[in-house]
Amino acid sequence: MTNTRRQILVVDDEADLRELLVITLGRMKLDAQAVGTVSEARRALQEHSFDLCLTDMNLPDGDGIELVRHITQQLPELPVAMITAYGNMETATLAMKEGAYDFIAKPVTLDRLRRLIDDGLGIRDKAPSPTGSEQLIGNAPAMQQLREQIAKLARSQAPIYISGESGTGKERVARLIHMLGPRHEKPFIAVNCGAIPSELMESEFFGHRKGSFTGAFEDRKGLFREADGGTLFLDEVADLPLHMQVKLLRAIQEKSIRPVGEAHEFEVNIRIVCATHKDLAEEVVQGRFRQDLYYRLNVIETRVPPLRERPEDIPLLVEHIMARLCDQWQMPQPSLSRAARDALREYAFPGNVRELENILERALTLADGPEINERHLQLRAPVERAPGQQDAPREAGRPANQTLEDYLQEIEKREILRALDTTLWNRTAAAKKLGMTFRSLRYRLKKLGLDQGGDEDEGESE
Known part of the structure; x- marks a missing residue:
């Protein structure tokens, strides 16, 4: 009979820990092969097929980072996780930058190990393809590269920092990463960090006990526990005040939170994805964002290109947005005049895709017939100014034929x-x-x- 049990490769030079891991994996109905060196691990990878690899950092003939790098290059479909010393976040971060999907710190707890293994095996299971409304629209080289990045990032559990201007679609990218990954059946919780009052942040993120402060009329789980097993998307993370940055860093490192007024902590298993339109590195330089939190969140960075860098995608986006709006409003879809299409193609779109959506929604409202003309778009004219003069909005004049x-x-x-x-x-x-x-x-x-x-x-x- 063919063995259908999942195969796990354990790499650790401590015999006692190897034995513990093999026994624990066996209780999870998994078959484990344990080795103690990098060379033995490479040999095992050549001779056998595995569903997951779990490796220690310090090995007699090398280190785990070397093995992670080898697996990422030679066996990119094989999930690999790192065992690190307690509190060694630098090693954990480096391992994830090299391709490890997650890490576990010594001493290894059985509950944490089970979660790590389940997450890793889930990466091998194919997630559903996104629907039409969830896909990224555009065929520009920058968008094709972004899709490839998303497919790779979805396999990892490492924190991701999404950079990009306002209106580029950073939350959509975050949702796609979640949907294409092993956590797709779990919650995706999005929060705008700049929209939460400073005094309520700890309660919103970590929850509270009833009666723990004035206005706490009932228990609240908080965003971290609501996202347990899934993904927590922190939009505009640069807007977090410094006191909350400290608490967020601890929650990410310890993988546990303590609600306000609660006596004990709760373990949480979430993936952190964050985004901001600000230059986060510059925020660190200016002292407005903690450097240690920056390095913890920015394990992997991906950039969403502004619309002006992919003008060839504007016709596709126009067609997609118009079809969606007309379907919502239950109205026939009008066409765009050649002048309107030329005007959109030449416009810089400082507000990116979000601005394009607003422009088309307004044009649909203003247009009276079956065609949208340039005047219905009401595009902002480019600002002309003398040297030293401040920018000021300028209204377009009345067309001669109006x-x-x-x-x-x-x-x-x-x-x-x-x-x-x-x-x-x-x-x-x-x-x-x-x-x-x-x-x-x-x-x-x-x-x-x-x-x-x-x-x-x-x-x-x-």
Whole structure:
């Protein structure tokens, strides 16, 4: 009969630890082969097929980093994890940079070992392919390279730092890394670090016990425990205050957290993915971000390119976004005039893909017929300034073929839409922002063809 049990290679020069690992793996219904040197490990890898490798750092004829590097280059499909000395985060970080999916510190605890093995074996199991709405749109070389990086990063459990400008799609990249990895069936929890009040951060991240502080009316698990087994995405991580950076570093290193008001700690098994539009290295230089946390989070870095670096992808993105919006709004999809397409291709998109989405959403609202023209896009004109002059917004003038009435109507539409966008389409709040009554705004919405119905519960503040 063929042996269907998973095969594990254990590399450690301590006989007692080798024996303990073999016994533990056997209880997990796994077959283990244990060796004590780098050369023996290389021989075993040549002669046998393994599902996972677990190696110590210090070996008589070399080190575990050398073996990790060899496996990554010669057997890239084989997950490998590192056994490190307690508290030696430099070694753990280096191992993951070289390709190890995770690490375990001595003394090895059985619960932690089981989690490590389960995570590693899960890497060999194929995750589902992302659906159309979850894929990255674009065929530019930078996007093809990014897809390749995502496929590799999904196999690892190392912390990932995603850099890129605002609006490039950093959270989408983080979700893809999660979906394509062994944690795809577990939670993906995203949090904007800049949106949490400083005094509530510890409670939001680590949870709290009922009654531990004023306003704690019930127990709260916190983001770390909600993401247990899955991925925690820390967006705008550079906005974390220094006192919270210390607590975050400890939680990542110890793989455990203590809720506010709780007497004991809880172990957590999560993958950390973080992102920011700021230059995190510069934040370290300026003293606004801890260097030790930076090195812990930036084990592997990937960059999401801005839209201006891949203009050939704009037509694909336009088609994708327009189809999605028209499907949501249950309306026929209009075409774009040649002038509109040329204008989009030449535009720099300082707000990247997010700005393109906003531009198309506005254009769909402003267009009256089956075609979107350049004037419906309302692209921001490039700013011209004299030496030493500050940047200032500049409004485009009225086109020669447009009547004054139409031009003023478009200005009215633009200002109303801007107020509605900033108030999340709360018409009462938008009316106050525009300095008019709710009834007056409702009349203008109907006149301009922007009325969506509803909102009657918002009241009429005269």
